[in-house]
Amino acid sequence: MTTGKQPGTDGPRPSGEGPSGTGERPSASGEPSLAELERRAASRRGRPAYGHDALIVCDRLVRVFTTDGVEVQALQGLDLLVAEGELMALVGASGSGKSTLMNILAGLDVPTAGAARVAGRDLLTMDAGARLGYRRDVVGFVWQQTARNLLPYLTAAQNVTLPMQLRGGRRRAARTKAADELLSMLSLGHCRDRRPHQLSGGEQQRTAIAVALANNPSVLLADEPTGELDSHTAEQVFTAFRTANEELGTTIVIVTHDQAVADEVRRTVAIRDGRTSSEVLRRTERDAATGQESLVAREYAMLDRAGRLQLPADYTSSLGMAHRVLLELESDHIGVWPDPTADGAATEENGDGPAGTAQGT
Numbered sequence: 531m532t533t534g535k536q537p538g539t540d541g542p543r544p545s546g547e548g549p550s551g552t553g554e555r556p557s558a559s560g561e562p563s564l565a566e567l568e569r570r571a572a573s574r575r576g577r578p579a580y581g582h583d584a585l586i587v588c589d590r591l592v593r594v595f596t597t598d599g600v601e602v603q604a605l606q607g608l609d610l611l612v613a614e615g616e617l618m619a620l621v622g623a624s625g626s627g628k629s630t631l632m633n634i635l636a637g638l639d640v641p642t643a644g645a646a647r648v649a650g651r652d653l654l655t656m657d658a659g660a661r662l663g664y665r666r667d668v669v670g671f672v673w674q675q676t677a678r679n680l681l682p683y684l685t686a687a688q689n690v691t692l693p694m695q696l697r698g699g700r701r702r703a704a705r706t707k708a709a710d711e712l713l714s715m716l717s718l719g720h721c722r723d724r725r726p727h728q729l730s731g732g733e734q735q736r737t738a739i740a741v742a743l744a745n746n747p748s749v750l751l752a753d754e755p756t757g758e759l760d761s762h763t764a765e766q767v768f769t770a771f772r773t774a775n776e777e778l779g780t781t782i783v784i785v786t787h788d789q790a791v792a793d794e795v796r797r798t799v800a801i802r803d804g805r806t807s808s809e810v811l812r813r814t815e816r817d818a819a820t821g822q823e824s825l826v827a828r829e830y831a832m833l834d835r836a837g838r839l840q841l842p843a844d845y846t847s848s849l850g851m852a853h854r855v856l857l858e859l860e861s862d863h864i865g866v867w868p869d870p871t872a873d874g875a876a877t878e879e880n881g882d883g884p885a886g887t888a889q890g891t
């Protein structure tokens with residue numbers, strides 16, 4: 531079972547006092563003073579570089595397309611970190627920049643600005659040779675269009691051995707054995723000698739996963755891999771991704787519109803207007819009384835490196851927040867208040883509490 535929760539619905543509540551207007555309020559007893567908080571912030575400045583231990587690092591990534599003199603900002607300073615061994619989903623409205631991001635991570639496109647690093651490779655500075663090696667050895671890719679993933683005149687097993695052959699270094703018998711192992715790991719043993727037109731859509735996509743895994747990449751990227759499939763077949767394809775993640779430890783990023791797929795992963799990141807905007811984390815919790823396990827999902831807003839936070843539109847509109855808000859630093863959270871001078875804003879006098887709180891990390 532999935533329990534949806536909105537940000538800030540069960541976090542500690544603020545003390546109830548309104549903003550002072552000066553930004554300085556005496557701390558309640560036992561709470562760290564402002565000076566103490568500033569000292570802690572200063573000590574954090576010496577910490578390691580952004581994403582130093584992540585496998586995928588996107589840092590303020592920008593991609594601008596120019597067609598006939600018209601500029602489209604597909605990515606507008608996108609930040610994303612993916613840890614090694616993660617299986618995660620990317621969601622977002624059509625045109626939000628998901629495929630643009632995937633093409634950059636796949637080494638097929640180069641960002642206009644920002645930084646992108648995958649398994650220690652800098653995606654902005656790679657030359658053509660390094661880019662080719664990157665696509666062959668470091669990343670595997672599965673496209674939405676089943677026909678784009680496989681060569682029609684080769685059997686499933688031959689499709690899987692082809693990337694191994696292109697890389698070289700392994701004898702034919704070793705390649706065939708490795709391909710057979712991958713196909714049977716994904717329950718495709720019966721498909722090895724069939725050509726793509728003799729496979730179902732789901733079998734084709736699972737074979738495409740085997741092809742993408744042929745050279746044991748660090749990262750497997752998939753852009754709407756279940757977009758052309760019915761829900762039952764999509765489930766089987768997702769199981770193949772999970773198997774690859776669990777058996778081989780491959781880090782996997784899946785772009786999907788399929789809520790069922792998004793619900794199956796521990797972390798779903800939403801992209802809005804070329805930026806990561808929110809994130810849903812899911813974890814299993816055991817009820818202390820009954821011992822029953824349930825999956826708890828919690829939605830977080832993203833805080834970018836400049837400290838920018840996107841407040842949900844329904845929160846801000848319900849409190850008439852626009853243009854500017856008052857912020858209040860507490861010992862364990864930040865209060866966000868409507869501007870009392872703005873027309874239509876909820877004010878202290880009417881007894882409303884803070885509009886939202888950002889918990890300290």
Ligand SMILES: Nc1ncnc2c1ncn2[C@@H]1O[C@H](COP(=O)(O)OP(=O)(O)OP(=O)(O)O)[C@@H](O)[C@H]1O
Binds near residue numbers: 596604624625626628
């Ligand atoms: N090669 C290109 N030239 C010009 N504009 C482009 C190009 N590729 C993408 N865009 C534009 O960039 C924006 C983001 O496109 P992108 O394909 O990344 O969206 P998406 O999130 O993958 O959408 P969908 O869910 O429909 O696949 C869109 O406005 C799109 O029109």
Ligand SMILES: [Mg+2]
Binds near residue numbers: 628629630753
């Ligand atoms: Mg797309």
